[in-house]
Amino acid sequence: MNAPRTRVQRRPVHGVLLLDKPLGLSSNDALQKAKWLLRAEKAGHTGTLDPLATGVLPLCFGAATKFSQLQLDAAKTYEAIALLGTTTTTGDAEGDVVHRCDVDLTQLTPERLAAVQQQFTGPIRQVPPMHSALKKDGKALYEYARAGVTVEREARDVVIHVLKLALVQTDQAHPAIKIIVTCSKGTYIRTLGEDIGTALGCGAHLTFLRRIDTGGLGVERCVTLAQLEAMPEAERLASLEAPESLLAQHVRVTLNSDNAARFLSGVRRRGNWPDASAVAVFGENPPALLGVGHIVGGELVPDRLLSPLEIQQILEGTPHSASMAHSGTLEKL
Known part of the structure; x- marks a missing residue:
């Protein structure tokens, strides 16, 4: 016989928890875990972060939820690794391999990388990936994708404020591109990685994605769920930043x-x-x-x-x- 679950006594909590979201957890699951640990009455996040991404996820509690839209609209900075020579159905390591090719490293000169970097800096247009939460006729695109259906998607205007590309090697000695990008809301980093791979002539998919800043809130200020769980209750509350931390601009x-x-x-x-x-x-x-x-x-x-x-x-x-x-x-x- 299962023991009855302990009912959590909720309370008014006001502030912003800068969470370093772990890999594999959805933004909502992370929010609900933090809300439970803080025993908060009201909470919301500032826009989803892909389960396969880690990094800055501001969680708003109480009065701070009134300003969550400001972070949704803020510019964000990501660090990513795009493995060259392999494309997948999802644009990341979770998808099935679509195509593989050899990568000619002699063609990946600093001048070539600089040209591609320039090509994707500033206003650009992106076709949203099928594996995304964007809706078509009231249904998320990933639902169509899971059913094996591809639907037409209109290209969207986004802005790449800053882009840095560098040739690196993975642990398996496969050539890859390290991407550091500051972009407008609505930018799909998986799509950016795929498009950069296409521009380099060999294709690519993301194997790593981490958000390191959103609206001036950097990952160095974040706490993890594991750290939060290990804290005494008073320290958990003390880890919250004031609601005005969302209003620095x-x-x-x-x-x-x-x-x-x-x-x-x-x-x-x-x-x-x-x-x-x-x-x-x-x-x-x-x-x-x-x-x-x-x-x-x-x-x-x-x-x-x-x-x-x-x-x-x-x-x-x-x-x-x-x-x-x-x-x-x-x-x-």
Whole structure:
């Protein structure tokens, strides 16, 4: 007879966990595991990372979920290895081999690599792979692919901001290309690896993919699920970054208590501010994040707001701010 499962007592948790997602785990599975470890009531991720990829996956909890779309839209940096001379059905090592050919290393000169690097830098067009979650007539492309059906896909415009290619060898001494790329959202790195292999005349598929940065959040700041699981509960909470960590690219505006209260009520505020499309708005006392907005014609316009309860919970969960919250200072907001 199986023992009954222990019911997890959920609680309000606000912040961002920068997770180094492990290989083979889906983004949602990683999210649910972290949510369980933190006993969080509300959580969401900032866009999926392929199960065969590792690296930066920002997970948002509580109030931070209001800003998750910002990371979905952010530029991302990946490190990948494309094995030359072999193409597969999926563009990675999970697929069946479609074609093999010998690789002529004498043709892979630094000048040739530089030319291909230039070819794929800047605005480019990609045909989404069949093995992707992109939907066609309400059905994910990978569902068609699993059924052996190939459907027409329109090429999509993406931007490769930075691309670096270098010839390397795998552990089995097979020639490969190391790819470091910073790209816009919607870029398929498997497709990029395949297209680079085609441009080099020998084909390629990815054997390694790691996201090392998203929107300025680097992998060096991440924790793993194993590390999180080994931590005492207080350390798990302390590993969360504040919700405003997602707003590093925003202009910062601080409001006094009267203006902060009105802003939190959804009222526009006037001030001597230059126009800005993305603004992170803070209260002055206590110094709490209120939400995000934009400035046009000297008016600060609210876009996404935290609730007074969320602000209070964040302050009470921050040791150096807890005394301000309990003293009633928050009531001024």
